[in-house]
């Protein structure tokens with residue numbers, strides 16, 4: 001069974017805090033796990049993919065849910 | 078040390094110097110990873126981009142951009158809480174404005190040393206150049222940073238290393254001193270030339286410094302905040318709001334932060350529940366947050382000021398909704414203040 005994604009709630013925080021929250025969450029996670037970042041700062045659309053690229057993680061989707069952005073990340077294998 | 082590849086941790090600010098320093102060491106076959114410290118004062122693309130006029134600028138985090146260009150990992154460290162002590166009690170004092178650069182450098186290199194120890198890295202690199210900045214980058218302050226941070230001779234400054242005593246990475250042969258640089262002074266020419274040689278362009282060139290503490294207007298707002306509170310302390314929200322809006326202090330016990338345009342309005346909207354806030358209802362106009370304690374007369378004055386920045390500035394009367402912290406909105410019907418009646422000293426910053 002697939003594990004539920006870990007939710008990182010960074011709504012209301014300005015960049016780079018959402019990136020830092022994702023980074024800290026991923027530090028304790030297993031390869032292949034999934035993280036969903038919830039954020040309201042549009043800056044995450046640039047910064048989170050950039051951070052993922054330099055660390056080899058994959059952004060699988062960026063979804064707009066009202067005022068919230070949900071960034072779906074797969075931890076590198 | 079065994080034959081494993083040497084490992085260096087580079088302080089990456091997002092500017093050109095730290096980028097070149099990291100690149101110079103990468104080119105010597107060293108494994109490099111970057112650290113970037115978030116203090117709350119950082120000049121950040123996105124904070125600028127809150128303002129509509131700046132929206133066209135690319136919204137990128139420069140440190141991440143540098144890491145991508147160099148092909149290195151970047152770790153962003155939240156130092157907001159610990160950094161307060163650096164700003165509030167700098168042992169070496171401030172630079173031209175509220176920038177405690179020497180203490181700040183010592184703090185950041187000290188954090189990098191902890192990270193180096195925890196992650197089994199061998200040395201630290203920074204983009205410092207002797208004489209580049211008036212106080213923190215002098216030949217005599219370089220050892221101060223190395224000692225106070227505890228990094229000692231594991232701190233290498235590739236851009237001016239040949240003007241300094243050889244450090245451990247040079248003595249151990251992890252890097253070749255001959256391939257390091259001997260730059261000093263304020264000229265940016267060698268940096269530009271090396272950037273060109275490395276094929277790097279489109280790098281960020283912050284004027285003044287890497288953070289808002291080198292900005293005169295920002296520094297005055299921070300001093301005003303401390304004076305009004307009677308103590309030197311701040312929270313992250315305080316220092317974020319110092320980057321936004323017009324700040325007016327009509328009375329010692331309160332100030333108004335008046336948004337200047339839609340972008341700031343949106344941003345400040347997120348803070349309205351934490352503050353007494355005012356917004357014109359009969360005319361278009363800005364959101365204003367009131368920081369401090371305001372009695373009935375103060376609220377009337379605040380409403381008149383807000384009306385002065387609304388589209389009703391020339392009207393006889395403007396209605397302004399006032400919501401006290403945690404309360405329900407109520408309307409005040411006020412005469413907008415005339416521009417001439419707003420003393421220049423009320424403007425902070």
Ligand code: SF4
Nearest residue numbers: 177178181286287288
């Ligand atoms: S400009 Fe700001 S971030 Fe840079 S060294 Fe000085 S205090 Fe630190």
